[in-house]
Amino acid sequence: MKIDTTVNLNQLAEETKEQVIAWRRHLHQNPELSFHEEKTSQFIYDTLQSFGNLEITRPTKTSVVARLIGAEPGKTLAIRADMDALPIQEENTFEFASQNPGVMHACGHDGHTAMLLGTAKILSGLKDQIKGEVRFLFQHAEELFPGGAEEMVQAGVMDGVDLVIGTHLWSPIEKGKVGVVYGSMMASPDTFWITVNGKGGHAALPHQTIDSIAVAAQVVTNLQHIVSRNTDPLDSLVISVTQFIGGTTHNVIPGQVKIWGTVRSFDPTLRESIPAKMERVVKGITEAHEASYEFKYEFGYRPVINDNEVTAVIEETVREVFGEEALDMMRPNMGGEDFSAFMEKAPGCYFYVGAGNEEQGITYPHHHERFTIDEDALEIGVKTFLHATFKFLA
Structure with missing residues (x-):
């Protein structure tokens, strides 16, 4: 049975939106530093178990991988989210501000994890519609070299993967935009x-x-x-x-x-x-x-270099799901990301989801003690993952 992905996936993402926001707020309130994400990874593990249809493992001490094996054989797509926080004292005063002194989700990793949980929840309920495999990579320690991605790769999480995607919530871009870069993206x-x-x-x-x-x-x-x-x-x-x-x-x-x-x-x-x-x-x-x-x-992480064919699918997804005006064809930047470790094993694309909102004062840069995101961006990330998954595995 085929599903109308344009309508049904959007509807499922909208129905899951409040849960994704709740997950993000829980994670924001309980941040943990790189290589110390014990409670965070346990929360992810327990949440994934509640979905059903997933094979869940712990490839390293504080990472989690969930495999969704579809009803028919096909390609294997990996989707990655990082989960670690930073050694920053939060100055935000909202009710879900960090409860751990000197530790803060000041880069959006709480949102990345919440978006991937939402994606896993929805896709796990569509197991019969999946051709191939979706592998959900919840990565520890992106912020601290040598990074968690390399550890996960060495543990075999990319074995058999045909392509990999990931995203970063990006406060310099207004909510509603999705940033796409071909080729060299991060240094x-x-x-x-x-x-x-x-x-x-x-x-x-x-x-x-x-x-x-x-x-x-x-x-x-x-x-x-x-x-x-x-x-x-x-x-x-x-x-x-x-x-x-x-x-x-x-x-x-x-x-x-x-x-x-x-x-x-x-x-x-x-x-x-x-x-x-x-x-x-x-x-x-x-x-x-x-x-x-x-x-x-x-020498730190390798540069992030997007594969042209995989990136073209992300670009096409953005155009079809959100419209031409949502697409932001961006220039590379000199930031660094250990997502590159996964791309050593399979072609991939790393893209941005706009999370800023000038009218609401959500303008602080990443790694700032007042950093936050427009939570409406989480739904955009989930929709992008969902639609891209069906395109890649079709």
Whole structure:
């Protein structure tokens, strides 16, 4: 028996909307940090069990996977949601604000999990209409490298998967829009640590010191030459110093400065070349001023690169379900996401669901202590997942 997906799936999503919002609020009120999502994963496991028709497993300590095996053989589609929160003290005052001091869902992962629960609930009731398999991946630890996605992949959650999709609620986009990007979408977020060792002394007698602050300041400035003068202007590269620590008081030149930051890029060859270029700059400047240095570089998640064919199905879904005006063909951004680990195993698409609402004051950026979402966006995410599932498995 075939179903009228345009009408019935929309209706089912609308009927499930309040439950999805309730799940999101429960998760928002009870956030847990990366690799510590014990209660969150148990809540997900128990909720999935109540649906029926699902094979539920725990591939890692705090992740959950549910498999919906359809009535007929076919492709296997994986849909992913992340569930971890951030070490931020929430400043929102609504009734479902975080009850865990210093921990907050400040990035929308509570909504991602709620949307995937809603999708699983609806599709589990349509088992007889499914051709193939839908695999629901509830992932831990997206926010903290080395990330939960790689752990789940190593545990075999992508074995036999033909394609994978996921979404991010995105406050910079107004609710009602769905953002789609072809090809490179999010960058590889790498991390570096630099220590500049000089010789401390009295601030009134700088000639008797090797001023670590003056040397480190030159390091920071000259690192930007890698972007502006050593990299093809058509290649995307960001080098950001985000922490500069040195000194204890106004009249002491410190002997050491610590620098911390991130590098973002899309191209694998460019990415591999950056550590040597950075260390060359650091070595040259410190040697020129008789200082010494320590340099550490850590490669983070791979860049998220959407498959054109899978992305075309998401674009078509948005046009058909929500109309041309809902589609936002976006540019890539330099954020990072470990969804890329799943895409190493199967072609996929990661897209955005607009969650901002300027009229309601829902404008705070991700990772802000006042971040929240327009909860009407949750229904849009569920509808997109539902319609895309039937398109992919048809």
